[in-house]
Amino acid sequence: MSENDTDDDKKARVTDGDSSGQPPSAKPPLRKRIRWDYVFLTLSVVALVTLSLIFPDKGSRAGKVVWEYVKEMIFILPAVMVLMGLFAVWVERDLVVKYLGKGSGGKGLVIALLLGTLPTGPLYVAFPLAAMLLKKGARVANMVVFLSAWACIKLPLELMEFQFMGWRFALLRLGLTVALVIPMGVLAERLYRRREPAVRDFDPAEVKEVEVALGVELPGDVSSG
Amino acid sequence: MSVTSIVIDVLVAVCLVISLAKNKDKTKLALKIAYNATKRMGPSVLAIIAVIGLIVGFIPPKWIASAIGGDRGIFGVLIAAFLGAILFIPALIAFPLASSLLQMGAGTMAIAAFITTLTMIGFIFLPLEIKELGKRFALLRNGLSFLVAIAIALIMGLVLA
Structure with a gap:
């Protein structure tokens, strides 16, 4: 998710390698230069203001709601962002690589779940990491649990859910997610059955690229099966 | 506050x-x-706050209720889960949106399904996931996530009712 990528997305883009052959001075294509978030913001604000002018009574109701949400955001957003910043500096990605795949059976599943909850970057940096660990012989169940936890259980985001959805809703959903993700991983592994080679081969240069992007050193030789 | x-x-x-x-x-x-x-x-x-203003101010609540309202049952849940799976809204701004939909008459079950699929399933990440982890792995993870999201939503509906 793009909300907890600090500098990761920049790094990921650097390693994307899709800008090959372009001199650094060349402008990126127009599609990439447009700030879609600003476009979206402008359109929605223009629509809101226009409609409010046409229908003043509905507009005042919309205005009240907007003000309520602005207030709530002011009280919660800085805290969530600071917490993400603290995680970014105190939790090294090394930790994830070091412990993921450690422990077998139930313990391994729980470790995968816990490591997934650490806000250490957007989902797409977790894919190559999981792929390479799978190649190294990590359990399919552990990787499914890890990726799912990485995608949907992020500690700072739970705070947003508490704030906007209430404690009962947030805690119940969190509890059910944690409880169901592990059996889901085990079921996925059962259905997976390695008929073909699990994951494609990685060449060493590619492994190096991911290591640089993640700022970690992957254990052992992941380039060959 | x-x-x-x-x-x-x-x-x-x-x-x-x-x-x-x-x-x-x-x-x-x-x-x-x-x-x-x-x-x-x-x-x-x-932008999402402006959208919330638009939804609450100018969309009749009965539209929301007739699509994903509590009495729509499993259909509402499926619609919400599907929307959550294909839309790409960062979770950070999805929670306020979800809370405004809830106030507008959306069902708890539908909203729970929406949030869960929104975060767990990344439709726009799917090609990347397939490339890195293989078709079988990616489709299994995303497919099972969809079922898990429905299960979570149904249990939440029973508990919070």
Whole structure:
């Protein structure tokens, strides 16, 4: 998710390698230069203001709601962002690589779940990491649990859910997610059955690229099966 | 200012003080990261608030209720789960949107399904997931996630009813 990528997305883009052959001075294509978030913001604000002018009574109701949400955001957003910043500096990605795949059976599943909850970057940096660990012989169940936890259980985001959805809703959903993700991983592994080679081969240069992007050193030789 | 946000603010403030006591430079870096992330997310946050204003102010609640309302049962849940799976809305701004839909008459089950598929299933990430982990792995993970999201939603509907 793009909300907890600090500098990761920049790094990921650097390693994307899709800008090959372009001199650094060349402008990126127009599609990439447009700030879609600003476009979206402008359109929605223009629509809101226009409609409010046409229908003043509905507009005042919309205005009240907007003000309520602005207030709530002011009280919660800085805290969530600071917490993400603290995680970014105190939790090294090394930790994830070091412990993921450690422990077998139930313990391994729980470790995968816990490591997934650490806000250490957007989902797409977790894919190559999981792929390479799978190649190294990590359990399919552990990787499914890890990726799912990485995608949907992020500690700072739970705070947003508490704030906007209430404690009962947030805690119940969190509890059910944690409880169901592990059996889901085990079921996925059962259905997976390695008929073909699990994951494609990685060449060493590619492994190096991911290591640089993640700022970690992957254990052992992941380039060959 | 709600009790929840006070608790959260105090909690994070405590973490910040502990971090500051342990390492000043790292804490400075953390605040810088937080500042940059806020700056980057700012436009999206403001845009989603404007969208919430549009939804609450100008969309008749009965439209929402007739699509994903509580009495729509499993159909509402499926619609919401499907929307959550294909839309790409960062979770950070999805929660306020979800809460406004709830106020507009959307069902608890549908909203739970929406949030769960929104975060767990990344339709736009699917090609990347397939490329890195293989078709079988990616489709299994995303497919089972969809079923899990429905299960979570149904249990939440029973418990919170």
